[in-house]
Amino acid sequence: MHELSIAQEIISIAEQYFSSDEKERVKSIKVKIGKLQNVLPDSLEFCFNALIQNSKMEKAKMVIEHIPIKLECKSCGDVSEQEGFLFVCIKCGSSKITVVSGNELTVSEIEFEDSPTNQEVLP
């Protein structure tokens, strides 16, 4: 259940980008999660929602961008997505590969609702 620690860190980083008064306007926090990170999206979302419940930020959503494992082969130069977790080139079978993507675990964007305008409400 390391998702709880991760959710706490996501909120802690995000909170550095807005004041307490702006919390209600946070619409979404976008995170990138690589397949190699062992993070269960449902658990992360559950923890995130539990942590912001009854806070000014409770309407905020977490948006997860899943990053696939991509390997670059040092033998044949192929760059391909790897569906499973075998670290061999899917073209030539070489194990001389480098992981191009799949290790990501980042807070990438925060989206805010626009500030309420001072429009007069018509009777």
Added chain:
Amino acid sequence: MTLITVERKVLEKNDVIANDIRLKLKAHKIFSFNLLSSPGSGKTSLVERTIAHLKDKIRIGVIEGDVQTDLDAQRIDLLGVPVAQIVTNGGCHLDAGLVRDALSKVDYANLEILIIENVGNLVCPAGFDLGEDTKVVLLSTTEGDDKPLKYPAMFRNASVLIINKIDLLPYVNCSVKKIKENALAINPDLKIFETSCTSDAGISGWCDWILAQANQ
């Protein structure tokens, strides 16, 4: 609608502390490893065997991580080496902050080897840098030969695999050859040892490797 670009690592706070630990250990020329496995595969037994083999040759300290109790620290304390226990109180992994706090209790500046025994778990600890030189994953023959395929991140992030409880091979449905094939498919660079903490088989080879790392 307003959009702010952040692009920051979620575990950056952990990583800063881990780098600080790494620098401190390097400054004192201490070789450290993070010992990882599922519960009950023999991490503490391996630490005990390692200490028995090496304590007259090199100064060893241990940080023990457990969800509850200091039972492991008590076992290590009996061997006469510095030990600190981290109790996570439910936490499923060690993080760098916990290790930093524990380090102050083992008088680390006088050590040559630091062993950090993580909480028994093949999933959660994989992504948390503790400032160690390397990760050592231990897999016992009673767990089955498919574990590297089921927990790939752990085997991918480690540089050493110890296949433990090889004395039980006649009694369990497990192939060492298959463990190796599966583990090397995940991580072709793994250095592999086969050990038994009951019979002492393979422990010398493992300890020689530790000494070689510490003397580098």
